[in-house]
Structures are given as C-alpha cells and as structure tokens.
Amino acid sequence: xxxxxxxxxxxxxxxxxxxxxxxxxxxxxxGNSDLASVTGKITFDDKPLADAFVVFSPTSAGTTSYxxxxxAGEYExxxxxxxxxxxxxxxxxRITTGDVGTGSSSAKKEIxxxxxxxxxxxxxxxxKKTNRFDFDLKSSAGKIKQTITE
Amino acid sequence: xRIRNLRAFTLVELLVVIAIIGILVGLLLPAVQAAREAxxxxxxxxxxxxxxxxxxxxxxxxxxxPSGFYFQGPGMANxxxxxxxxPGFGWTSSLLPYVEQSALFNQLNFNLxxxxxxxxxxxxxxxxxxxxxxxxxxSTNKKMGTTGTAFGFSDPGLAVTNYVGCGGSFSxxxxxxxxxxxxxxxxxxxxxxxxxxxxxxxxxxxxxAGETVYYGTGTDSSFLWDPTWFGHYQSSGGRADxxxxxxxxxxxxSNPPSIASADVKRNSFSSKHVGGxxxxxxxxxxxxxxxxVQHTETPSTAPVNWANIGVFxxxxxxxxxxxxxxxxN
Numbered sequence: 001x002x003x004x005x006x007x008x009x010x011x012x013x014x015x016x017x018x019x020x021x022x023x024x025x026x027x028x029x030x031g032n033s034d035l036a037s038v039t040g041k042i043t044f045d046d047k048p049l050a051d052a053f054v055v056f057s058p059t060s061a062g063t064t065s066y067x068x069x070x071x072a073g074e075y076e077x078x079x080x081x082x083x084x085x086x087x088x089x090x091x092x093x094r095i096t097t098g099d100v101g102t103g104s105s106s107a108k109k110e111i112x113x114x115x116x117x118x119x120x121x122x123x124x125x126x127x128k129k130t131n132r133f134d135f136d137l138k139s140s141a142g143k144i145k146q147t148i149t150e
Numbered sequence: 151x152r153i154r155n156l157r158a159f160t161l162v163e164l165l166v167v168i169a170i171i172g173i174l175v176g177l178l179l180p181a182v183q184a185a186r187e188a189x190x191x192x193x194x195x196x197x198x199x200x201x202x203x204x205x206x207x208x209x210x211x212x213x214x215x216p217s218g219f220y221f222q223g224p225g226m227a228n229x230x231x232x233x234x235x236x237p238g239f240g241w242t243s244s245l246l247p248y249v250e251q252s253a254l255f256n257q258l259n260f261n262l263x264x265x266x267x268x269x270x271x272x273x274x275x276x277x278x279x280x281x282x283x284x285x286x287x288x289s290t291n292k293k294m295g296t297t298g299t300a301f302g303f304s305d306p307g308l309a310v311t312n313y314v315g316c317g318g319s320f321s322x323x324x325x326x327x328x329x330x331x332x333x334x335x336x337x338x339x340x341x342x343x344x345x346x347x348x349x350x351x352x353x354x355x356x357x358x359a360g361e362t363v364y365y366g367t368g369t370d371s372s373f374l375w376d377p378t379w380f381g382h383y384q385s386s387g388g389r390a391d392x393x394x395x396x397x398x399x400x401x402x403x404s405n406p407p408s409i410a411s412a413d414v415k416r417n418s419f420s421s422k423h424v425g426g427x428x429x430x431x432x433x434x435x436x437x438x439x440x441x442x443v444q445h446t447e448t449p450s451t452a453p454v455n456w457a458n459i460g461v462f463x464x465x466x467x468x469x470x471x472x473x474x475x476x477x478x479n
Contacts, residue, residue, distance in 0.1 A: 032442070034442075053410075053411045055447060057445070057446050057447045057448075058444075058446070059446065059458075060444075061444055062442065062444060062445075063403045063441065063442055063443065063444060063445040063460070063462075064402070064403050064445055064446075064447050066406060066407055066409055066410050066411075066414070067409070068409050078407045078409055079407065080405060080407050080441070081407050081408055092446070092447075094447070096411075098413075099411045099412050099413050100412050100413050100416065101374075101412070102373050102374060102412045104373075105412070118449050119449075147321070147449070148321075148413050
C-alpha cells in the first residue's frame, strides 16, 4: 500500500496542471492592450438620453469603438463583440440618434445638434484606467443636421 | 504478506491517463479549429483574387472599370424621365463573361429589369466563388419583396454574395448623385466611365473590393442592404437604387460590433475572419487588412482635409493624393 499515496500525489499534480492550462486558456487570448474601459452617462437637456449611438474615434493611431445608451442614458464602449473599451489617446466623440430603417426597424431621426455628431467638438482623452465620461448635451448648442439619407 | 496483482490498472492510474488525454485534446482542438479557419480564409483570398483578375480583364476589354451600379439599361430613357428605376444590375453582372459565366451573361436581358423574366430566374444562380466560406450565409436566396411583388416570397430571390465593391471614402460615395464631388472617389461606383488613369493614387494603394457579412435572415427584407450578387433591387416604392447593398465605403471601420447602428452596418466592410477582413486592391493583389488599422471616421467636407483622415479612408480613395503605407500588417 505504498503506491497509492504516490499516485494520489501525481493525480494532484495533474489536476493542478489542468487548472493552470485552463486558466491560461481563459486569460491568455483576447485583450487588446491599446484599449481601456470607457463608460458614462449621457443626458440631453438634463434628461437621460436613451438609445443614442456613441462613437469614439481616435485622432492619431487606432480605430473607433462604439457604444449605445440604455434607458438610463448609461453607455459602455465596445470594440468588438468580445472586446470592450475604446482606443487610448485623444478621441473625437460623436453622439447620434439618427439611423436608417432596416426593413424590420423603422428609421430614426436625429434630435441632437450637429456639434455633437457630424461637426463634433467633443474631445476626450482615454487613459490606461477605467475611464468615465459623462456628457451633458443641450438642444441650444446649435442646429440639427439630418445626415443619414435612405 | 499478501502479494498484490500488479497487472491490473488501479482506478487512480486510469484517471491519470484520462486526465492526460484530456489535456492533450484540449491543446489540440483550438489548433485544429484555427487551421480550419486559416484554410477558409485562404479560400476567401482566392475568391477575391478571381474577382480582381476578372475586373482587370474587363478593363482590358472595355477600357474602363465596371460601373458599380447601372441606374438604367442601354436604350432606356434619361435619368429624370423614368418613373421606375430599372433594371438594378450591378458591377458583378458585368464580370460574368470574365469569370467563365458567358452562358449566364448571354441569357440575361440587360434591357429589362432584374425582376422581369427571364432575369428574375437567372439572378437566383448561386456562383460558388461569390461566397466567403467563413461567412454565415443563409441557405436560401435573398427575398426582398412581399407576397406578390418583385423578388417577393413567390420568386426564387437574388443570389447572395459576400463580395462588394469599394465605392469610396465617405457615406454615400457610391452614389452617382453624391455631393460634394470629392465624395465620388472610389473605383466601383454607380454609373462610372473611367479606367486606370483615374486611379491617381496608384492601383496598389487603393481598395477595389472587399467582403461583408450577411446580417438578415434571408427569408425576408429584415436588412435591406445585405449583399447580393448580380445587383440589387428594392421593390418598396419602386426603387432599385441600393448601392450600399453591392458596394461598401470607407466611412466606418471594418468588422463593427453587433451593437453598431444600421447605418454603420450597411456601409462597412465586415467578415467572420478573426481580426480583420480580406480586400482586393486595384492592382489585383489581395490583402488581409486588420480591423485595427487607423480610422478616424471623418465625415466628408469640401474641400476634404486629407491630412487629418485615417489610413483606411485614404485607402478607399483613388485620388486623395496622400501616401499610404503600413496598412498591410
């Protein structure tokens, strides 16, 4: 009965090896180091803005991330379906409510002034941390421009 | 002392063997899946190469690039005079004789609309090289009408593709009526009549066509701009003008997440390949361009401030005059 404890020991080692492999496979893949988490809240004339489309476009390197506000006006930037965050550095922020109808959903009108979308003056610098950017939009900021055409 | 029979396996030994096999399979499976995806990506590359070669042969024969979208067939009345915009054929139909589909090309009647027989039956022909093997295409053709209308449920529908022309850098670039004139800077655009001389950036620096995924379900018009081979026809309101369905532009980055707006989805290139998508350049070379390539999503202005515009939008333009390098990594 000497062998049993030693085999049990080996089994434990194997189990820990399995655990290590599993944790590597979970943490190892994905994760773009140029992205940082960005969340926030958007209000329009002091009311939460629901179903607004948020775009962060970096000005120097990298590419855009997208977000969409929920009914409370909260958004989270998403790079792809399995990567969250926006690109590090200075970003032009564009917030829009207009969209085309797809056949199953109807078209939506732009209600935000053009200084928030097509002629955006909004700039934010995404840093390597959990960023939170709240936007307080005003209808008095300028004219609305309907840019999307069917 | 009792001597144990050492010929048999103990339970622990058996478990250890199973655990080792489990680890090995666990390591191997992702590698096998990656190899399968790599093979599909290569097949997709080859499809785009064929399309690139076909465009070059077309230019050799016709002295101009295929027009992305035919607003009107030969012999039809002038633009403003037409109550219905027919026939709806696109650049991919003009390529048919150059991809060994002359028989199909000769049967199509380009004086009639796509929705009119015999065209309506022929445009259901699925060409094997027109689909990317990684893309989740529907098994049926695209049906964009309702019961009783052209391309409605009673018709065989339009064959689906994953390859679309590059219409330029901005939203609406592919349209003939796009303004300002700087907008119309792609290679495959509606009603064009130009050849290689108009690609002043150089054909090796300009995207000609790329790929896109199918968003709708295939059984109804839930996404109006899903890519179709031969052309596009939107029966609602008598419209056949949907350049977004057979062309994409550089306004938005490739492979947008599923939360993106319908406007982003109908204008952007996309694929199911990991990390980017395939493009054929004007010179016929196929490149895999990462979805992380620099992109600013700059809206069009007159004049365009090209110095502040990202690499991807510059690649989509044939005449921006900017040097583009380092996109292929």
